Amino acid sequence: TQLLEQSPQFLSIQEGENLTVYCNSSSVFSSLQWYRQEPGEGPVLLVTVVTGGEVKKLKRLTFQFGDARKDSSLHITAAQPGDTGLYLCAGAPNTGNQFYFGTGTSLTVIP
Amino acid sequence: GAVVSQHPSWVICKSGTSVKIECRSLDFQATTMFWYRQFPKQSLMLMATSNEGSKATYEQGVEKDKFLINHASLTLSTLTVTSAHPEDSSFYICSADRTSVPGYEQYFGPGTRLTVT
Numbered sequence: 001t002q003l004l005e006q007s008p009q010f011l012s013i014q015e016g017e018n019l020t021v022y023c024n025s026s027s028v029f030s031s032l033q034w035y036r037q038e039p040g041e042g043p044v045l046l047v048t049v050v051t052g053g054e055v056k057k058l059k060r061l062t063f064q065f066g067d068a069r070k071d072s073s074l075h076i077t078a079a080q081p082g083d084t085g086l087y088l089c090a091g092a093p094n095t096g097n098q099f100y101f102g103t104g105t106s107l108t109v110i111p
Numbered sequence: 112g113a114v115v116s117q118h119p120s121w122v123i124c125k126s127g128t129s130v131k132i133e134c135r136s137l138d139f140q141a142t143t144m145f146w147y148r149q150f151p152k153q154s155l156m157l158m159a160t161s162n163e164g165s166k167a168t169y170e171q172g173v174e175k176d177k178f179l180i181n182h183a184s185l186t187l188s189t190l191t192v193t194s195a196h197p198e199d200s201s202f203y204i205c206s207a208d209r210t211s212v213p214g215y216e217q218y219f220g221p222g223t224r225l226t227v228t
Contacts, residue, residue: 033216042115042204042219043155088154098145099206099217104154 003027004091004102012108013079021074021105023089030094032065032072037086046074079109113139115207117220124195124227131191132223134205140185141207145217146178149202161188195227 004025013019023032031050035043047056049065049072056063060083062075072089089102114137124130134144142163147155159180160168167180177199179191188207192199202224206217 035219040202040222040224042117042206042221045216045218048216090155098157098160100157101147101155106152 004089004100006087006089006102006105008105009103010106010108012110015081015109015111016078019076019079019107021076021087021107022071023073023091023102024071025091026070027091028069028094029091030069031092032069033090033092033099034063034072034074035088035090037088043088076107079107081109081111083107084109113207113209113216113218115205115218115220117203117205117223119223120221121224122226124225126196126227127194129191129193130195130225131189132203132205132225134188134190134207134220136186136207136209136218139207139209141188141209142185143208144182144188145206145208146180146188146190147204147206149204149222151202155204158190192225195225197227200225200227 004023007022033048034046036046037043047063052067052069054065060077064073087105090099092099116135118133122130144161146158148158149155157170158173161180161182163182163185169175177193182188202222204222206219208217
């Protein structure tokens, strides 16, 4: 199992604030994904990054894949209550096509 | 888009009975499907990789005789929890690999909530 540590584990912020979630590992991944999950539902894919140093933007969300493909970050600008949820990173090792999930970050945005 | 369904959405069963959960890819063929389990407020833990027409590959610590996986077709995988016990109560989620898409993208089902009494 490839260990992916996310930080922080829990985050509670006011609407309009910015935040960054980190996903770190000692392993190299061929690709890394970010998901958002709401209670009682399956995860929903937000983005896939495959190239070291890659930056992708999705509206107010900015995703970055580390140069060494061992880590990633998710930055949310001007958070909204609708951003509340469990954010999960998941990495695919260089061999095989399994994905291993990070430890998760539970985000609450207070109106 | 790629849609994955699970059935049932939730199930309650008595201790000692077996429960089957289905995972279907509705609009694409999936050579590989994955089964995860998730405890409250925790992340997803990969249980096994299910390949169509071959035996599933289980992650370390997952009992293959307790969690039987069958991948009978390119659109259907089933997970059977045998002789269920209360500690098996969890949220079980499947995903399907749309291998025609580069980057190894998975699409997740909505999950099945299992409660063993």
